[in-house]
Amino acid sequence: MRWSKHPVRNQARHLAEPPEPSAGGWHGRRWTAIVGVLLLAVSTVVGVAGTSKAAEPTIVSLTFDDGLVSQLAAAQALKAHGLVGTFYITTSFIDNSGFLTRANLNTLAADGNEIGGHSVTHPDLTTLNATAARAEVCNSKTTLEGWGFTVTNFAYPFAAENATAQSAVRDCGFATSRGLGDLRSPASCADCPVAESLPPANPMVTRAPDQVASSWTLADLQARVTDAETTGGWVQLTFHEIAVGTDPSLTISPALFESFVTWLAARTANGTTSVRTVAQALGQSPAPAPSPSSSPSPSPSPTPSPSPSPSPSPASFVDVPVGSPLYTEVSWMASQGISTGWRESDGTRTFRPGVAASRDMMAAFFYRLAGSPAYTPGTSPFADVTPQTPFYKEILWLASQGITTGWEEANGTRTFRPTVAVNRDQVAAFVYRFAGNPAYTPTASPFADISPQSAFYTEISWLASQGISNGWTESDGTRTFRPGLPVNRDQVAAFLFRYNSAFPA
Numbered sequence: 001m002r003w004s005k006h007p008v009r010n011q012a013r014h015l016a017e018p019p020e021p022s023a024g025g026w027h028g029r030r031w032t033a034i035v036g037v038l039l040l041a042v043s044t045v046v047g048v049a050g051t052s053k054a055a056e057p058t059i060v061s062l063t064f065d066d067g068l069v070s071q072l073a074a075a076q077a078l079k080a081h082g083l084v085g086t087f088y089i090t091t092s093f094i095d096n097s098g099f100l101t102r103a104n105l106n107t108l109a110a111d112g113n114e115i116g117g118h119s120v121t122h123p124d125l126t127t128l129n130a131t132a133a134r135a136e137v138c139n140s141k142t143t144l145e146g147w148g149f150t151v152t153n154f155a156y157p158f159a160a161e162n163a164t165a166q167s168a169v170r171d172c173g174f175a176t177s178r179g180l181g182d183l184r185s186p187a188s189c190a191d192c193p194v195a196e197s198l199p200p201a202n203p204m205v206t207r208a209p210d211q212v213a214s215s216w217t218l219a220d221l222q223a224r225v226t227d228a229e230t231t232g233g234w235v236q237l238t239f240h241e242i243a244v245g246t247d248p249s250l251t252i253s254p255a256l257f258e259s260f261v262t263w264l265a266a267r268t269a270n271g272t273t274s275v276r277t278v279a280q281a282l283g284q285s286p287a288p289a290p291s292p293s294s295s296p297s298p299s300p301s302p303t304p305s306p307s308p309s310p311s312p313s314p315a316s317f318v319d320v321p322v323g324s325p326l327y328t329e330v331s332w333m334a335s336q337g338i339s340t341g342w343r344e345s346d347g348t349r350t351f352r353p354g355v356a357a358s359r360d361m362m363a364a365f366f367y368r369l370a371g372s373p374a375y376t377p378g379t380s381p382f383a384d385v386t387p388q389t390p391f392y393k394e395i396l397w398l399a400s401q402g403i404t405t406g407w408e409e410a411n412g413t414r415t416f417r418p419t420v421a422v423n424r425d426q427v428a429a430f431v432y433r434f435a436g437n438p439a440y441t442p443t444a445s446p447f448a449d450i451s452p453q454s455a456f457y458t459e460i461s462w463l464a465s466q467g468i469s470n471g472w473t474e475s476d477g478t479r480t481f482r483p484g485l486p487v488n489r490d491q492v493a494a495f496l497f498r499y500n501s502a503f504p505a
């Protein structure tokens with residue numbers, strides 16, 4: 001079975017592009033010089049110009065087509081690094097030789113991966129009439145749902161689509177469908193944009209680079225990410241065989257995949273990029289949720305910090321000047337010692353407001369918001385947090401207060417996943433627990449996109465009731481919380497500032 005080609009796209013479709021980065025925007029590759037630099041309070045950062053930054057976070061989705069059994073190697077590599085991906089399944093292939101089994105799919109989903117639709121028999125949908133196209137698309141969804149998966153996104157077989165195929169995907173209830181070859185790629189589309197926008201311009205054909213081919217090198221894979229970091233936005237990478245000696249055109253070796261994922265995990269750690277499933281990237285599902293089932297018995301009586309100085313001191317960070325959005329909130333973070341930012345090589349300090357906040361950063365922020373209480377960490381409850389882990393003390397303190405419980409892994413260990421980025425709903429849970437799990441029963445959801453069935457419904461509603469989050473007013477007048485949206489550092493400042501205003505020391 002070969003599906004290595006994809007349609008050549010009409011260049012006119014590339015005219016509507018995301019905005020260019022502001023002049024002087026740093027080039028993503030320069031960040032490779034600072035891999036390993038700690039997140040907060042770091043000293044010298046080499047090679048980063050003072051005032052510039054990416055306008056938006058960069059989100060990478062690793063997607064795997066066709067349900068090939070060799071993708072289990074990729075899944076293992078992802079899991080080892082605390083990352084997740086999206087597996088687009090052609091349902092009639094499952095349980096056949098060379099393909100994943102239903103048990104494999106269960107494991108993938110249990111590890112936090114997304115299961116997406118990729119038709120029943122992998123036809124070129126553009127060759128089918130509307131009825132047949134709908135049957136291929138809808139039946140793949142109902143089959144996967146019947147197997148117990150939440151299925152919201154589709155990928156076109158062969159990336160072949162037309163109006164009929166798009167209608168089928170939409171009518172069958174998929175939120176998006178992935179194309180291929182509409183973003184800059186190693187061997188084509190040189191003038192194409194480097195990232196898809198979020199939300200995508202056309203959800204029925206989300207733009208992605210060419211599928212990863214055997215000719216791709218580690219540098220090719222990395223360039224898809226670092227190029228995107230110059231503008232921010234979303235990059236979906238599409239993998240087939242993760243093996244040696246199978247399909248000669250669409251196979252990459254497990255070693256290459258491991259190298260790439262190791263590099264990606266480091267980029268997540270330094271805050272430049274976060275890896276999400278497609279559903280997470282689109283805000284359909286929370287990014288790795290702190291296991292809400294294991295509700296801690298919290299005794300968090302955090303010692304509040306001194307009340308903030310109401311008028312912040314003069315701009316502490318060159319990248320958050322007076323008059324910028326959230327200037328007050330960010331300056332408050334500095335004045336309270338909650339964030340010290342980065343010292344750049346030219347001696348200035350930066351806050352990097354547009355950098356995604358990670359879980360270990362949140363631990364440090366909350367620990368400092370609590371007044372940096374005396375605390376001697378004992379044995380780590382988390383398999384992925386050792387005394388050598390940055391913010392070891394802060395992370396263990398957070399756990400000791402019941403503010404985080406981490407994840408329970410299949411092997412019975414618990415993990416904290418310190419470098420994973422946080423979403424808005426997770427921040428709501430952190431803030432609510434930090435406040436001591438106040439008794440609160442929502443009477444109605446304050447947000448159109450939050451229902452009593454949503455993860456962290458109580459926490460998010462409480463946050464709104466306290467004025468800590470106002471959400472967005474949509475064009476139809478409703479308010480939304482956007483729970484799956486990643487949280488940047490300046491937005492964390494806003495959450496914590498409002499929390500402190502509502503509950504001053």
Ligand SMILES: [Zn+2]
Nearest residue numbers: 065066157158
């Ligand atoms: Zn395929």
